[in-house]
Each structure stands twice: as C-alpha cells, then as structure tokens.
Amino acid sequence: MGSVIADQSMSLDGYCTAVGARGATSLGAWGERLLHAWMFRDDATGRNAAVRDELFATAGAAIMGRRMFDVGVEPWGEEPPFHMPVFVITHHAREPLARRGGTTYHFVTGGIDDVLARARAVAGDRDVVILGGADTIRQFLVGGLLDELRIHLVPVVLGGGTRLFDRTGPEPIDLLPTRVVGAPGATHLTFRVLANH
Amino acid sequence: MGSVIADQSMSLDGYCTAVGARGATSLGAWGERLLHAWMFRDDATGRNAAVRDELFATAGAAIMGRRMFDVGVEPWGEEPPFHMPVFVITHHAREPLARRGGTTYHFVTGGIDDVLARARAVAGDRDVVILGGADTIRQFLVGGLLDELRIHLVPVVLGGGTRLFDRTGPEPIDLLPTRVVGAPGATHLTFRVLANH
Numbered sequence: 001m002g003s004v005i006a007d008q009s010m011s012l013d014g015y016c017t018a019v020g021a022r023g024a025t026s027l028g029a030w031g032e033r034l035l036h037a038w039m040f041r042d043d044a045t046g047r048n049a050a051v052r053d054e055l056f057a058t059a060g061a062a063i064m065g066r067r068m069f070d071v072g073v074e075p076w077g078e079e080p081p082f083h084m085p086v087f088v089i090t091h092h093a094r095e096p097l098a099r100r101g102g103t104t105y106h107f108v109t110g111g112i113d114d115v116l117a118r119a120r121a122v123a124g125d126r127d128v129v130i131l132g133g134a135d136t137i138r139q140f141l142v143g144g145l146l147d148e149l150r151i152h153l154v155p156v157v158l159g160g161g162t163r164l165f166d167r168t169g170p171e172p173i174d175l176l177p178t179r180v181v182g183a184p185g186a187t188h189l190t191f192r193v194l195a196n197h
Numbered sequence: 198m199g200s201v202i203a204d205q206s207m208s209l210d211g212y213c214t215a216v217g218a219r220g221a222t223s224l225g226a227w228g229e230r231l232l233h234a235w236m237f238r239d240d241a242t243g244r245n246a247a248v249r250d251e252l253f254a255t256a257g258a259a260i261m262g263r264r265m266f267d268v269g270v271e272p273w274g275e276e277p278p279f280h281m282p283v284f285v286i287t288h289h290a291r292e293p294l295a296r297r298g299g300t301t302y303h304f305v306t307g308g309i310d311d312v313l314a315r316a317r318a319v320a321g322d323r324d325v326v327i328l329g330g331a332d333t334i335r336q337f338l339v340g341g342l343l344d345e346l347r348i349h350l351v352p353v354v355l356g357g358g359t360r361l362f363d364r365t366g367p368e369p370i371d372l373l374p375t376r377v378v379g380a381p382g383a384t385h386l387t388f389r390v391l392a393n394h
Contacts, residue, residue, distance in 0.1 A: 012348070012372065012388070013362030014211040034369075141354065151209070153350075155374045155388055157338065159366030165210030169356025172231075175209060177352045180384055182377040189384060191209070191352055 001120065002127035003147040006137045007055055008164055009035040009186070011154050015161035016134050035154050038185035047183035055150070059084060060126025061119040065136035066090040069105065079103075087119045089136060112139050134164050142168055146193045149175065152186040198317065199324035200344040203334045204252055205361055206232040206383070208351050212358035213331050232351050235383035244380035252347070256281060257323025258316040262333035263287040266302065276300075284316045286333060309336050331361045339365055343390045346372065349383040 010016050018035065038048050062082050064072075069088045080086070080103040087106045097105040108115040119128045130140050140146045151164075175191035182188075207213050215232065235245050259279050261269075266285045273296075277283075280299040287304050294302040305312040316325045327337050337343045348361075372388035379385075 012346075013365065014360070149209075153386075155372035157362055157365050157370040157372065159362075159369055163211070165354055165356075168210065168354050172356055173354040175352035175354065177379060177384055180377050180379040182374060187374055187377055187386060189350075 002058070002060065002123055002125055004116065004128045004130065004140065004145055005055070005059070005148040005150060006130040006132075006140060006146050007150040007152075008132055008134075008137060009038070009152040009154055010164045011035060011156050011158040011161075013157045013159065014163045014165060015158045016132065016164040018158055018161040034156060034158075038152060038154065038183065041185045043184040045183060047181050047188070048186065051152070051181060051183070051186075051188045055129060056081075056083065058127045059129040060123030062086045062129050062131050063115055063119050063136070064088055064131040065133050068131065068133045068136070073105070076103075085119070085122050086131075087115045089115050112136075112143060112145065116140075116145060134162050134166065137164065138166065138168055141173065141193065144195075148178075149189075149191040149193060151189045151191070153189055154186050199255070199257065199320055199322055201313065201325050201327065201337065201342055202252070202256070202345040202347060203327040203329075203337060203343050204347040204349075205329055205331075205334060206235070206349040206351055207361045208232060208353050208355040208358075210354045210356065211360045211362060212355045213329065213361040215355055215358040231353060231355075235349060235351065235380065238382045240381040242380060244378050244385070245383065248349070248378060248380070248383075248385045252326060253278075253280065255324045256326040257320030259283045259326050259328050260312055260316050260333070261285055261328045262330050265328065265330045265333070270302070273300075282316070282319050283328075284312045286312050309333075309340060309342065313337075313342060331359050331363065334361065335363065335365055338370065338390065345375075346388040346390060348386045348388070350386055351383050 008016050039052050041048050061084055064086060066088055079100040083102040085104050085106060087108050090107050090109060093109050094107045108118055130137055174194040176194055177189065178192050179190040180187065205213050236249050238245050258281055261283060263285055276297040277300040282301050282303060284303045284305050287306060290306050291304045305315055327334055371391040373391055374386065375389050376387040377384065
C-alpha cells in the first residue's frame with residue numbers, strides 16, 4: 001500500500017490561499033499566483049521541476065475538497081495536470097466527470113474515510129495525494145490518516161488568506177523532517193507524520 | 198553598520214509560544230520547551246550548535262519586548278545567555294539591570310525607532326538581534342526595519358499559542374531565502390527581507 005501524502009504551498013506566515021478561498025480581491029488572485037509560482041519557475045538547478053514532477057510520478061489517485069474543485073475545475077481545463085483519478089469530497093452526489101489525459105473526477109459523499117478507501121482501491125501500491133484545501137488536509141491530519149506532509153514554503157509574509165493549519169488542536173502533532181530542498185521561490189519541506197501527543 | 202536580525206523558533210503551524218505567552222497551562226510550558234529544544238540538542242552533525250552560536254557571535258546588542266523580559270528574566274538568571282547589552286521596550290522607565298557575563302538590561306520607553314537607535318549605537322559594526330516576542334518582531338518587520346529573518350522551524354503542529362506572524366497586513370512582504378540548514382529538531386531558515394509590495 002502506498003503512502004497518504006498531503007501536498008501544499010504555504011507562505012511563511014502560514015497561508016495556503018490569499019485573502020479568501022475564492023480569490024475575490026486582486027490580492028487574492030495575486031497571492032494565489034505567488035504561492036504557486038515556484039511550480040512554473042524555470043531555475044538553473046531544476047529542483048522545482050523535480051519536486052513538482054515526483055509527486056505525480058508516485059501517486060495513483062488524488063483527493064480534494066469540493067471548494068478546491070469548484071475553484072479549479074475551469075482553469076485546469078480539458079486536460080487537467082493530474083493524469084489520474086481525482087476524488088472530490090462533496091455533499092452532493094453526481095456522475096463522474098471524465099477529462100482527457102487520464103483525469104476523471106469522482107464525487108464522493110461518504111466523508112474522508114470513504115474517500116480514502118476509494119482512492120486507495122484505485123491507487124493500489126501507489127501513493128494517494130491530498131491536494132487540499134486547508135480544511136480537507138486538516139481533517140486527514142487530525143484524523144491520523146496522513147503519512148507525509150509536503151510543504152512548499154514560499155518566502156513571503158502574505159498578511160491574509162486561509163491558514164493551512166487552523167483548529168488542529170488541542171493535541172499537538174509531532175512531525176519528523178525527512179527532506180529539505182531549497183529552490184528559487186520555495187523551500188520544499190517533507191515531514192513524516194508521527195503520532196499525536 | 199551591522200544588520201538587524203529577527204531570530205525566532207516557530208512551529209510548522211506558525212506559533213512561537215504555546216497557548217498564551219505566560220505558559221499558563223501544562224501544554225504552554227511543554228510547548229515552550231519543545232520549540233526551543235533544538236538549542237540544547239546534541240546532534241552528530243553539530244548544526245544546531247553552530248546555528249545557535251553564530252547569532253551571538255556576530256551580534257553586538259539585543260532587543261526584546263517587555264513581556265518576553267518579564268517571562269525570561271528569572272530563568273535566564275544571574276548570568277544570562279546573551280553576553281551583550283539587551284534593550285527592553287517598555288512603557289515604564291527604570292534603571293539598567295546589570296548581570297554577570299556582559300548582559301545589562303536597558304529599559305527604553307521611546308518605541309522601536311528609539312530602541313533601535315540605542316542598540317545600533319552600542320552594536321557599532323556588529324548586528325542587532327531582535328529576540329521577540331511576536332509583537333515586537335511584527336513591529337520591526339512591518340516598519341521596514343528588519344534586514345534578516347531567521348526562523349527555526351520546529352517539526353510540530355502545535356495547535357495553539359501565539360502566532361509569530363499576525364496582523365502584518367495589508368501589504369505582503371517579500372523575502373529572499375538565503376540559507377536552509379536541516380538539523381534534528383529544527384529546520385533553520387534564513388531570509389533577507391525585501392521591499393513591501
């Protein structure tokens with residue numbers, strides 16, 4: 001069985017989206033671009049590209065929350081960048097939505113345990129990646145379902161937005177740093193999730 | 198003239214103290230110890246010790262807020278670990294307090310510009326280090342007075358406490374990562390502070 005990995009870009013002050021999940025303000029849209037700019041940034045070291053590519057190289061299925069899906073489905077377009085089944089956590093059942101290049105969006109109403117079981121069944125020995133948003137990652141983290149956290153720490157103090165880590169308490173959760181990769185526009189941090197205290 | 202450097206330990210979820218600045222609960226006291234444990238952790242690489250020592254090797258004066266002083270003055274004891282003049286930002290003037298080993302606490306009532314001028318006058322070509330707490334670092338950061346941020350990122354999701362970065366908005370502040378040092382118990386991140394947007 002593969003690992004369950006949450007993967008998220010985050011500003012140094014802890015935001016994974018800028019000023020509201022909908023990017024309603026210009027700072028919102030600007031901040032969104034800034035947090036993900038490292039993915040599209042050519043750099044002499046090739047480190048950003050390597051980090052970006054390895055996730056999808058080992059993953060067999062992805063999970064995301066419905067708000068992330070709502071915001072992303074249009075920009076991701078006819079051939080989304082996932083190239084694997086994507087399970088969307090929602091309250092409203094609907095038919096799967098097939099796109100080109102191997103991405104099919106499946107809508108799962110049974111909560112995180114159900115969605116994880118379905119994603120694992122598809123992924124087999126490959127990893128399952130939790131793509132966000134913050135509340136979805138929080139549920140997996142607090143529920144003890146995450147094996148690994150990959151944080152792409154973006155060197156900016158954003159000053160507003162949605163915090164990646166919020167209402168995770170009351171029990172602290174220990175992590176073990178397993179890798180650090182410095183690159184232009186992001187410091188890529190990998191942590192193994194240890195037991196809650 | 199030396200640099201103005203803020204130096205702070207921070208959990209992955211952005212807390213620099215655990216559950217209230219006074220460490221009133223057991224989690225508070227436990228969390229405090231956890232955030233600073235890297236400083237006292239022997240590791241085969243020697244990286245924690247190197248990071249801990251270099252700050253005080255280049256600094257000629259330190260600055261802290263009054264609450265940090267109030268909490269720390271007793272545990273720091275008769276020979277505090279600073280070995281340099283420490284300027285405490287306060288509303289209440291009082292006489293300097295001399296300790297052994299080169300630490301004298303000076304109490305400054307004129308705000309951050311005044312305290313920085315006094316610290317710089319003492320530090321000369323050496324650095325001035327802002328030791329905290331969060332609100333003091335925020336004032337220097339937002340005021341455009343910081344040259345460098347040193348964050349010791351501790352691999353734990355703490356779930357509560359005082360956030361290092363809060364109310365810094367509305368203008369995002371760009372940083373440039375200049376160094377990453379992975380070590381047991383902390384990932385040591387150094388950023389140059391660039392202009393506000």
